[in-house]
Amino acid sequence: MGFQTIVDLIGSSVIFGWLFLITMTASTGNKEDFQANQGELLCQQNLVELTKLLEYDFRKIGFCKEPDRLPNPTLAILLADSTRIKFLTDLDLDGTGPDGFVDSLYYYLGPLGEIRGGMNNPRVRILYRAVNNLPVAGSNLGVTNFKLTYYDRFNNVIPTPVLPAQLQSIFSIQISLSVENVVASAIVETAPQNTQFQTAFWQQRRLSSRNYQNR
Amino acid sequence: MGRQALLMVIGYSLIFLMTGAMMSNSTVDAFNNAMNYYEGNITREIAISAANMGANYIFVNKPLMNSNPWWNGWTTPIKLNGGTFTVTMDSVQDMYGRWGRIRMTAVARYGDSTYTVSVLFRPSQFSKFCLYAGSMSGVYFEPSDSVFGPCHIDGTLNYGNPGGGPMTYGAYFGGKVTTKSGIAALTNPAKLPTFAQGREDGVSIPLSLNTSQLVTEAAGNLFSGGELWLNFKNDSVAWKRSKTGTVTTQAISQIAPNGVIAIDKGTLYIQGQLDARLTVASLRTSGSTGGTVIVKDNVTYKTDPRVDPLCKAMLGVVGYGAINIDTTGAHNNFTVQGSLYSQTSGVQVVNYNTRPRGNLYVLGGWCGTQIYATSNGTTAGLPVNVTYDERFRVDAPPYFPGTNAYEILAWYE
Numbered sequence: 001m002g003f004q005t006i007v008d009l010i011g012s013s014v015i016f017g018w019l020f021l022i023t024m025t026a027s028t029g030n031k032e033d034f035q036a037n038q039g040e041l042l043c044q045q046n047l048v049e050l051t052k053l054l055e056y057d058f059r060k061i062g063f064c065k066e067p068d069r070l071p072n073p074t075l076a077i078l079l080a081d082s083t084r085i086k087f088l089t090d091l092d093l094d095g096t097g098p099d100g101f102v103d104s105l106y107y108y109l110g111p112l113g114e115i116r117g118g119m120n121n122p123r124v125r126i127l128y129r130a131v132n133n134l135p136v137a138g139s140n141l142g143v144t145n146f147k148l149t150y151y152d153r154f155n156n157v158i159p160t161p162v163l164p165a166q167l168q169s170i171f172s173i174q175i176s177l178s179v180e181n182v183v184a185s186a187i188v189e190t191a192p193q194n195t196q197f198q199t200a201f202w203q204q205r206r207l208s209s210r211n212y213q214n215r
Numbered sequence: 216m217g218r219q220a221l222l223m224v225i226g227y228s229l230i231f232l233m234t235g236a237m238m239s240n241s242t243v244d245a246f247n248n249a250m251n252y253y254e255g256n257i258t259r260e261i262a263i264s265a266a267n268m269g270a271n272y273i274f275v276n277k278p279l280m281n282s283n284p285w286w287n288g289w290t291t292p293i294k295l296n297g298g299t300f301t302v303t304m305d306s307v308q309d310m311y312g313r314w315g316r317i318r319m320t321a322v323a324r325y326g327d328s329t330y331t332v333s334v335l336f337r338p339s340q341f342s343k344f345c346l347y348a349g350s351m352s353g354v355y356f357e358p359s360d361s362v363f364g365p366c367h368i369d370g371t372l373n374y375g376n377p378g379g380g381p382m383t384y385g386a387y388f389g390g391k392v393t394t395k396s397g398i399a400a401l402t403n404p405a406k407l408p409t410f411a412q413g414r415e416d417g418v419s420i421p422l423s424l425n426t427s428q429l430v431t432e433a434a435g436n437l438f439s440g441g442e443l444w445l446n447f448k449n450d451s452v453a454w455k456r457s458k459t460g461t462v463t464t465q466a467i468s469q470i471a472p473n474g475v476i477a478i479d480k481g482t483l484y485i486q487g488q489l490d491a492r493l494t495v496a497s498l499r500t501s502g503s504t505g506g507t508v509i510v511k512d513n514v515t516y517k518t519d520p521r522v523d524p525l526c527k528a529m530l531g532v533v534g535y536g537a538i539n540i541d542t543t544g545a546h547n548n549f550t551v552q553g554s555l556y557s558q559t560s561g562v563q564v565v566n567y568n569t570r571p572r573g574n575l576y577v578l579g580g581w582c583g584t585q586i587y588a589t590s591n592g593t594t595a596g597l598p599v600n601v602t603y604d605e606r607f608r609v610d611a612p613p614y615f616p617g618t619n620a621y622e623i624l625a626w627y628e
Binding site for chain 2: 019023026027030033034037038040041044045048051052059060063064065066067068069071072074098100153154168169171210211
């Protein structure tokens with residue numbers, strides 16, 4: 001083997017190694033970006049689904065298909081706190097529409113640390129939805145913040161927990177919701193932990209049920 | 216360029232194209248997700264707008280009210296904000312099978328989304344008020360006054376402390392308050408009342424007694440002239456034509472199949488315990504006499520609707536003139552359960568400044584052109600406690616005077 005051949009081999013090995021490294025780096029980066037994008041997408045989808053559910057339910061505070069069974073809708077809110085609310089409404093329980101009987105609906109945020117695991121987001125909590133006395137339902141959609149702020153008719157904030165005597169003063173509710181990725185998106189821990197979880201935030205200002213104050 | 220180099224370029228290009236496509240898919244999905252939410256919101260806004268426009272039509276044109284024609288809605292799709300909507304109308308019964316309510320359904324379409332809003336209306340009646348006054352001439356809501364239900368003043372709502380002295384707090388209104396001409400303080404500084412459910416000015420709801428309808432519904436049981444004494448005995452009523460007249464007892468369903476007992480150009484006396492839905496009226500179809508109601512003793516329901524959800528009894532007391540509390544029982548505390556309506560006067564306590572001191576408890580509502588003093592404030596008369604009957608938010612005694620407007624009972628979306 002001549003000198004020129006050895007130089008060619010060394011040169012080609014260096015070039016191959018260089019190209020290989022580029023490929024690997026690009027591949028890892030792409031995977032991370034892809035994972036992050038997917039995480040972002042998932043996060044947004046979770047947020048939209050939660051938002052739709054909250055809007056759907058909260059717009060029915062005080063609603064009953066048979067109003068005679070709930071004559072005073074201003075009594076519909078039974079409990080109001082910064083992370084929990086219980087109210088009366090008429091739910092579509094079997095997919096055929098509201099049945100004309102009053103149901104209770106209770107939303108509350110679970111405690112931190114309910115979800116454990118290596119890659120799990122430590123800030124994620126479960127948002128529970130309890131209908132009447134049926135088993136409580138909750139799913140891990142990455143909720144990290146669920147905050148309710150209550151306003152009276154004159155736009156004054158009502159301190160929480162809202163006292164029973166003040167429940168009828170509630171005129172509108174501000175809902176703040178933050179959703180994060182439930183698991184870390186980074187394959188290699190190159191990023192700080194906080195940036196491994198994509199975040200989406202939604203806030204509905206002054207959501208007011210049309211039924212709640214209609215009489 | 217060699218073949219290998221060409222293959223390498225093609226290979227890298229394919230890898231980057233695939234990566235780009237995957238990234239692009241995520242972005243497109245995220246965009247679609249956002250657009251889906253946006254589209255849903257736009258569709259909802261169109262449906263809400265349609266429902267509001269439909270409701271406005273109903274409020275203005277009042278279908279089936281005062282001989283107005285029925286309205287079918289807008290059944291041909293109407294374009295709005297890039298989408299379309301339709302509005303359909305339906306006449307519906309309440310849970311007891313009674314007709315009179317109407318349902319409006321607004322359906323909006325935008326792109327692939329559909330959104331439906333269903334609104335239930337009923338003819339609005341004066342029994343929905345805990346307190347209604349045509350005017351408050353010379354009368355004021357004082358610090359000790361409280362109204363725990365819907366209140367309307369078809370004039371100016373006066374407040375202050377006519378007794379003089381400093382005010383540390385104002386009157387309390389626990390329900391929604393509407394006025395025609397706003398509020399006015401007797402003296403300044405006077406403490407503003409608390410309007411827990413807010414206040415809306417510029418709302419005019421004049422009293423409106425449809426005498427001919429009550430005459431029609433009373434039908435053959437319309438008494439004319441003189442006196443009519445009614446003593447309710449649950450689902451029956453003992454009646455006589457004078458204080459010492461012959462008593463006749465009849466089932467309410469027999470004497471008032473439509474739920475209305477009325478006397479025209481005479482005086483109506485009432486007392487007793489009721490277990491039926493009934494409106495009693497003292498009318499004045501013509502002339503200048505009659506139309507007065509006199510409450511002689513307790514008028515109560517068989518069971519208290521506040522604790523008995525099955526209580527079906529509901530009373531409306533309608534007078535063209537005053538509704539006088541002229542109780543002569545051995546006791547000084549009296550109870551009147553029902554919605555009281557006076558077209559040209561109000562509820563008055565006879566000899567309020569000389570009669571023995573007691574209390575008048577009203578469960579229902581109180582409507583009249585004027586509010587009158589019921590006690591002298593210290594030693595005589597009947598201070599009044601009006602508690603709202605929550606059933607009147609959605610229900611009313613038979614043919615109770617209406618406001619000539621519809622109101623929304625339920626909004627479903």
